[in-house]
Amino acid sequence: MRAQRVPVDYRPRSARLSSLSAVTGLNVMSDPCSFSSFTRCVTKHLNLHLHLDFDRHVIRGRVALTVEALEDRFSTLTLDSSDLSVVSVTANGQPVTLPSSLSVLMVTYETSPSATALQWLTPEQTAGKKHPYLFSQCQAHHCRSMIPCQDTPSIKHTYYAQVSVPKDLVAVMSAVRDGQEVDPQDSGRIIYRFRQTVPMPSYLIAIVAGALESREIGPRTRVWSEKEFVDKAAFEFSETEAMLKTAEELAGPYVWGQYDVLVLPPSFPYGGMENPCLTFATPTVLVIAHEISHSWTGNLVTNKTWEHFWLNEGHTVYLERMIGRCLESEQFRQFKAIGGWKDLQDSVNTFGANNPLTNLVPSLQDVSPDDAFSSVPYEKGFALLYYLEEQLGGPEVFMGFVKSYIQRFAYSSVTTEEWKNYLFAYFKDKVRNNWTLRQSYSDWREGTSAWQVLVRGQIVTRKDKYLQSDQAETPDVIDRWVQREVFNFEKFRDEALRVFLAHRAGMHPVTSGLVSKDLKVDVSNAASQ
Template identity: 45%
Template sequence: MPRSFAADPHSYARPNEVVTTHLALDLTVDFEAKRLSGQATFDLDHRSPEATELVLDTWRLDVTSVTSADGTDLPHQLGEHDPILGQSLTITVGDADRVVVHYSTTGDARALQWLDPEQTASGKQFLFTQNQPILGRTWIPCQDSPGIRASYEAVVRVPSDLLAVMSATNPTERTDDGVYRFAMEIPVPAYLVALAVGDLEFRSLGERAGVYAEPSVVDRAAWEFADTEKMIEAAERLYGPYRWGRYDLLVLPPSFPYGGMENPLLTFATPTLLAGDRSLVTVVAHELAHSWSGNLVTNSTWNDIWLNEGFTVYFETRIDEELYGADYAAMLLILGRQELDHWLTIEKPRDTWLVLDLEDPDEGPSKIPYEKGSLFLRTIEAAVGREKFDVFLREYFDRFAFESMDTPTFLAYLRSELLEPAGLTDEDLQIDSWVYAPGVPSNEPHFASDAFDRVDAQVAAFLGGRTVAELDTDGWVSQQVWHFVRALPDSLPFERFDEVDAAFGLSQSGNIEIATAWLEKVIDAGYVFERSQVDQAMADFLTRHGRALYIRKVYMKLAATPQGIERAREIYAIARPGYHPVAQAQIDKILNPS
């Protein structure tokens, strides 16, 4: 008997009764109407012999009819619309093993970003989807829970001058008729179904890797991501074979709300990674790591997202250490620990547990499950030793490949396979305090970095009266500049902020991590309100970028004071139309909490 599906508070689906096992999409992309229309055909598995209803998740879809495979109309009903979950679509299927839903999207399809020509680098229309966590239901009727997996295929019709790609087998050149066919033979959750349509070109990065982007961007992207094949090899050395065939990337326009989205076979990536010095490619390592932690072994519900993201941050830094050395990884670990402190100070105590209690997953989690989850795994590693922990993780990915995972099941596996053989108890590792309590327990590991020690010495010299020109900054990498900015006191005289900005070019930095740290600093210090050029750089940053985590940080800082929130609202009125609905929803709540 197959394992039961976990109850998911964020889905109407009843997969323990009838579950979808395969999806066949047939869609037409209409840029003029900003609509997808067609049909979704589902293969069904009746897990309960008595069950006669299939329940799908939807969000304001225009469902025109539901039929059996032979075209017979099937009774169906849309439930009341819930502002978080959308609507249930309940279909009386009897004992049928296939059902067809004929539908189109509406203007409220929040997974879809339709970009006008002036919003793209190529001057042509662009469409991309962002399903995670529960937005798949806004463009596909589906069982929208991460614990439910189905293979899929698709026929997608687009304008003939554009290329369509999906999280599936992909073309590298346009067809003459604008019709594209896709197949994803490995069952995946609905949040990993992805589509993009635009003026795209492809560049190979190696035997298994490549990058898609708009023509004016693609060569820069290929240079920036040149180490991708090496990352795949490093990941395989750590935790076993890459099981998805290819690993390609798609660089999206700036409104993409995340650093990356780990869609299998085709990671979606933000153009903010194109810093020109390969300083932000650790995001590629992160999305690649999701091919094991997340895509291979998936959190059962979004309350267990640390099982995806905490594991992935841990794995990401291990890949970075393999490729770039221990001191490089140490810098990332220290910066991550600083990031965790930031979120611990602003989140409610209950929201700093590893196991969350999310009301609306689409509000976006903080960095808590990412950084606290990774720190918990580092704590386990320190207790048992890296060699044993690596063996455990590799066996974990093998044992639960293409399955879902919840926290109690993981902890039981951890105890039986690693802790008990090592003679360790829950109390030894303070497991309850890590998983089911706020903050960070006392047994956390601490990280040291010679590179950051050198930065700290120069910070002390600067605060002691030396000019930036007198500091020893030769050979600093971007992480060291980032650390320097974070270490500056808010009380620094504005003339000294002038000096730092002029020396490092912080207000104009192309590195989003450095630029965000600088803006947070100068907002807290009040400096941004006294220097019109810095204020303009902030407005340009918030208008140019749509990456939700980073613009959210800046807006939160601005919203903390009456002067700041007034300025934030002025900028947001201009910037908001260019943001993805995911980012819009987050910033709306910051600036207009009522």
């Protein structure tokens, strides 16, 4: 979830204008968060050679990009880059030109120690206290600080990687493992190889290196962690295969082959990250159903730009809660929906009710996706789907649409308009007779009061149904849970703030930004406190 005018880079303007272009020319931008003109040229495959330098906190890299021109006389290829030191660029082994419709561009480069995609941990920051650790977090637009690429979710490509690490460490990536060997250039290092044959966007490229061990927890699933936690992690995630099978019954075949879970150190900035073949997680099984669901909604069918992020997250929350419905009960799903509505209210109150970032499809022109991150695309997106489910036939009927939507747009990236057109075509008879659905599309996108009243009415109705069910808690427990009184966070805020300010300088910038948002700390003033 991240090149001037790419609004993601917080360096001075002279440093920000570092897109990497083969032959100077005009670049027509189609994504406000990327320099890439994906309507003119697309990346089909990446071949990566990465050397991890833990002493200097940099990656020395070489990437061969297979690119396809989509128009005649194409002469300009622009790649997103951030803080990369580029050593050389060649095309088809020659000085930079693009002689044919399908070309291979080779870029040799080095990352910066401050690359926003990379978090380097000292041995003292790990559980074992003996070896360093590295993990990446490329969503939304940070892959450009690790690899020069077309860093937009509109582009999907396969990749192959060879990663050299010290022999005491193990490397894993968001791809299927393809063997290992001693580095022929340095006997003290090991090269790990990986292949990803399913096309995916750049933000899903992920790498981890550390003193890792793994345990098999299913026929296609392993859990990875430092040895101090690996057995506990294997126990914690032992139900992963059951969740995978349930998701397949709902959404269709799992196409990624392996589904591994990697338990990261506490400095990882999210509860989980849906990297294909290797979900990043913190040690709680609650997040796995969500990340499993992303294997279909997000990874297989992807938002075309980050302005349409709700297509990833709203559908994923919907599928996650359908998995909960299958494994637990309908009441469980309704209970989760009640809490999600409160999360949405909290985000709207934080941004301000009239803030355009509370729109379902916000404009990100000159806005960083990191700044726009909130529960809005998750819970407003889910609330819309929840409302449509009620209008169009119930959970089983609407889940049929979701599965059909996944099959129709698999391996591609879509916009909200494309989603809407498919929805209306799928339910053409019901839409024809439903004035609200036909007339309120702008309300859905902008979250106007009329739409919110309709959706809130559905949530309240579901809450009433839940309270009347045999599986419900008492109304008092529900109300306290929804109001978050159970957690009584304010009671601990002073201590949380003290720890955050003491350690903020050593935190990954994405982690720092998210925590400061939760604590309502002005980051620009935090350093002086």
